[in-house]
Amino acid sequence: DQQVKQNSPSLSVQEGRISILNCDYTNSMFDYFLWYKKYPAEGPTFLISISSIKDKNEDGRFTVFLNKSAKHLSLHIVPSQPGDSAVYFCAASGMAGNMLTFGGGTRLMVKP
Amino acid sequence: NAGVTQTPKFRVLKTGQSMTLLCAQDMNHEYMYWYRQDPGMGLRLIHYSVGEGTTAKGEVPDGYNVSRLKKQNFLLGLESAAPSQTSVYFCASSYSWSGGGGTDTQYFGPGTRLTVL
Incomplete structure (x- = not known):
């Protein structure tokens, strides 16, 4: 069961x-959240x-906005630019020794 | 400063063949990680290392082995490849622990696209 979801x-x-x-996210022990950006053929x-x-x-x-009671975070990009077109992953971690847990990613396309 | 590099970039294997993926970093990072990325699944941690000579299992370690003989290198091995191991593999490194309790950023390599027929 995925603990971090990008629907x-x-x-x-x-x-x-x-x-x-x-x-x-579903794990209430997560206390640190990150966003990563990925272009094609790059890490x-x-x-x-x-x-x-x-x-x-x-x-x-x-x-980035975090709503702990809803276990929800969002990334706002303003204004959006064509160069922002990429896949965005959110990730979460919590408690010493736990690994980063990544969501499945959202592909953003910014049209000129 | 090349950052994190991965070799090879692409590879096609037949079921049952073996191969080793090489990751190298020139940032003097202690921590290194191997992930696999599958559609809709995000990145899942296979194995990681907290320093030269150490390795530990991640979320999906079965079918893989790793070694960290030198601080700058982290090798991922597939002893008997299976079609379920078709994926894009990413290596990452960080100066300190990036998991729970740690806030250090991970730096990723460009990935290796592996297809197992």
């Missing part, structure tokens, strides 16, 4: 608009993270 396999957005990628690269003591973390055009 939308793909998302298409117009350039300049907001992209919202969602992630749900994932770290994008942004958030600790469970926060509900928002911002880095330029990227903002």
Whole structure:
């Protein structure tokens, strides 16, 4: 049973608009969350993270929101650019010694 | 500074054949990881290493073996390949532990696409 789920396999957005990628988790012991971005034929690269003591973390055009009661996090990209077209993975970890658990990924397509 | 490199980039095997995937990092990282990525499943941890000479099982270790004889290299072996091992394999490294309790970023290699017929 997947503990981290990204229920939308793909998302298409117009350039300049907001992209919202969602992630749900089931393990209440998770306390650190990350987003990775992956271009074709490349490995994932770290994008942004958030600790469970926060509900928002911002880095330029990227903002991650965490709703612990709903066990839900989202990544907002504003404004979206064609270069943002990639697969986005959310990941979670919790408790010392546990591994990172990744979601299945969402393919974002930003149309010019 | 090449970061994390993986060899080979592509490979086709027949059922029952063996092969070794090589991962190398030049960032002096202690921790190294092997993942497999399957459609809709995200990345799943196969094995990891917390330092030279150490290895540990991840989420999906069956059918794979690993070795970390040198700090900069992490090898993933398939002794008898099966079609279920058709996947894209990623190696990653980090300076400190990236799992629970740790917040260090993992740096990924470009991946190896393996097909087992």
